[in-house]
Amino acid sequence: MNDSAGLMNVFVVCFAAAFTGNILLTTFLGMCSFLAVSREVKTAMGLGMAVVFVMTCTTVLNWMLYWWVLVPLHIEFYRFILFIIVIAAFVQFVEMVVERYSPPLYYALGIFLPLITVNCAILGTSLFMVIREYRFGETVGYGFGSGLGWMLAIVAMAGMRQKMAVDRIPKGLQGPGITLIAAGLMALGFVGFTGVLQAR
Amino acid sequence: MNLVLIVLVVSVIAAVLAAVLVFADTYINNYGECEIDVNEGTRTYTVKGGTSLLGALTDQKLFIPSACGGRGTCGYCKVKVIDGGGPVLPTEDGFLSPEEKKENVRLSCQVKVRGNIKIRIPDDLLSVREFTCVCSRIRELTYDIREFRFTLEEPDSITFVPGQYVQLLSPVYAGSSEEVYRAYSISSNPADTAAIELVIRLVPGGICTTYCFEHLKEGSPVRFNGPYGEFRMSDTDAPMIMIAGGSGMAPFNSILHQMKSTGCTRTAVYFFGARKVRDLFYIDEMRAFEKELPNFTFIPVLSEPQGEQWDGETGLVTEAVQRHFNDASGHEAYLCGSPGMIDASIVVLKKLGVPEDRIYYDKFS
Ligand SMILES: Cc1cc2nc3c(=O)[nH]c(=O)nc-3n(C[C@H](O)[C@H](O)[C@H](O)COP(=O)(O)OP(=O)(O)OC[C@H]3O[C@@H](n4cnc5c(N)ncnc54)[C@H](O)[C@@H]3O)c2cc1C
Numbered sequence A: 001m002n003d004s005a006g007l008m009n010v011f012v013v014c015f016a017a018a019f020t021g022n023i024l025l026t027t028f029l030g031m032c033s034f035l036a037v038s039r040e041v042k043t044a045m046g047l048g049m050a051v052v053f054v055m056t057c058t059t060v061l062n063w064m065l066y067w068w069v070l071v072p073l074h075i076e077f078y079r080f081i082l083f084i085i086v087i088a089a090f091v092q093f094v095e096m097v098v099e100r101y102s103p104p105l106y107y108a109l110g111i112f113l114p115l116i117t118v119n120c121a122i123l124g125t126s127l128f129m130v131i132r133e134y135r136f137g138e139t140v141g142y143g144f145g146s147g148l149g150w151m152l153a154i155v156a157m158a159g160m161r162q163k164m165a166v167d168r169i170p171k172g173l174q175g176p177g178i179t180l181i182a183a184g185l186m187a188l189g190f191v192g193f194t195g196v197l198q199a200r
Numbered sequence B: 001m002n003l004v005l006i007v008l009v010v011s012v013i014a015a016v017l018a019a020v021l022v023f024a025d026t027y028i029n030n031y032g033e034c035e036i037d038v039n040e041g042t043r044t045y046t047v048k049g050g051t052s053l054l055g056a057l058t059d060q061k062l063f064i065p066s067a068c069g070g071r072g073t074c075g076y077c078k079v080k081v082i083d084g085g086g087p088v089l090p091t092e093d094g095f096l097s098p099e100e101k102k103e104n105v106r107l108s109c110q111v112k113v114r115g116n117i118k119i120r121i122p123d124d125l126l127s128v129r130e131f132t133c134v135c136s137r138i139r140e141l142t143y144d145i146r147e148f149r150f151t152l153e154e155p156d157s158i159t160f161v162p163g164q165y166v167q168l169l170s171p172v173y174a175g176s177s178e179e180v181y182r183a184y185s186i187s188s189n190p191a192d193t194a195a196i197e198l199v200i201r202l203v204p205g206g207i208c209t210t211y212c213f214e215h216l217k218e219g220s221p222v223r224f225n226g227p228y229g230e231f232r233m234s235d236t237d238a239p240m241i242m243i244a245g246g247s248g249m250a251p252f253n254s255i256l257h258q259m260k261s262t263g264c265t266r267t268a269v270y271f272f273g274a275r276k277v278r279d280l281f282y283i284d285e286m287r288a289f290e291k292e293l294p295n296f297t298f299i300p301v302l303s304e305p306q307g308e309q310w311d312g313e314t315g316l317v318t319e320a321v322q323r324h325f326n327d328a329s330g331h332e333a334y335l336c337g338s339p340g341m342i343d344a345s346i347v348v349l350k351k352l353g354v355p356e357d358r359i360y361y362d363k364f365s
């Protein structure tokens, strides 16, 4: 495969990860923070951007760990525990650095970082990256795309919830009830992308 | 063979990551010495940065009320941060009203000390201390309410305004794996400075009350800090309406002691709501206050007196208040007890003409 086809492939993977195979809406990973932090567009945006950053970096880090260390040593099955450790350590480290050197960035994104450590979508992305045997470039695209898709979903959801906050909703459905229904409808909407492209 | 290699590799990876974090924690997360200025120089503390403001102040024995242990869920730990607090975090947002935000009020458990910081707190808090004491007497008042007397050891005396509360430490015990603090109003005479008394109602399944009822014995060591709170008798001459239920009796008992010792002649009517005769307590004490205070009336009200010998007031305590007053516009009202009772009383009192800013209350929530 020549270079331009390779680059093309990266974009395809990225696009597919963000839309057709949106990690949140097709696999329902990362639901807890999706429901908890989607009350306001501004905070959802902050969390979303933090997820994009962390997902891209940890998927790449875990790719290197997997292909350069675990595979040569034939200890692939240790990826479950090692991926989690890498994610947790990376998030902690980034939090400390951002908090120290860029307070504005910390207040905008950094405070969401602890939430992300336990976000299963992050681990999910790293594990899918292995199953689908992406190469390095594709991994970058996949991590970034998945994060972008997650952010898209949570920001859209926050927009809806801001509107719904002033709507008259039957008592029993207020709060999590209507949010889950809206998430389900949104997932149906994203199914519409399926024909456009299929992630490998 | 291979197994050793695997263990080695996994350990090395974990060790490298741990080393990076330790490095970051000591060099990046090091904010050096920071100065906390309280009430424009009334007190200044030099602390090591990097911890929460609440934690830093507690280490310096300056106690800010906190019921959740700094998890940002109780909203008690508010202080004004004049300078150096950074912007309001999403974790605080829900607890702060727009006015409070304008005045730089923050939850001190969420503010991190990253540099010099200037705060303002009510002067009362400066006199808050931590007390160690011994439980010297436990009296059964009703089937689910007990009176606890704590004799002070260190410091050996306390000054408080009747109506204030303390925060009692519920230690780790079989059934509770965490230390928690809970608020209890002081019920004893403020002239009795060597001890305090609390009136506590058992909340089934409650952490602190289960500790008090099942584990705390006469002779047990106890710790609390305080006193806290703005609930107290005003210094006007306006006639007072007092309303309480259950353990809400506590602060009024203390206030009545104070009225007695200062020879107070203010008119006061005290409505005490309970379900049945078995829920009533301190009746003799209240009748004694009626004799000793020239203008004090005690009115117990039972809501379920059916089948009991009872010739006093019946119904809800709010109904009794309504029967008693046509117009209470010149009165002040003092309420203590469950949030439900307080909210209902406020509605009735406003209907009777008591201005909202003269309704004082402590919700036992
Ligand atoms: C300013 C102030 C003064 C107070 N003074 C007194 C006092 O003098 N005497 C006294 O007995 N209590 C008083 N309280 C209430 C007290 O602080 C505790 O909330 C109460 O004793 C329960 O503590 P716990 O640890 O046993 O229960 P927790 O473990 O905190 O709660 C267990 C469960 O019970 C519920 N619950 C909590 N409190 C109550 C309640 N009061 N009634 C019904 N359900 C409840 C909770 O929602 C929770 O689900 C006061 C509270 C405040 C804020």
Ligand code: FES
Binding pocket: B054, B065, B066, B067, B068, B069, B070, B071, B072, B073, B074, B075, B076, B077, B107, B108, B109, B110
């Ligand atoms: S201590 Fe409870 S909110 Fe800060």
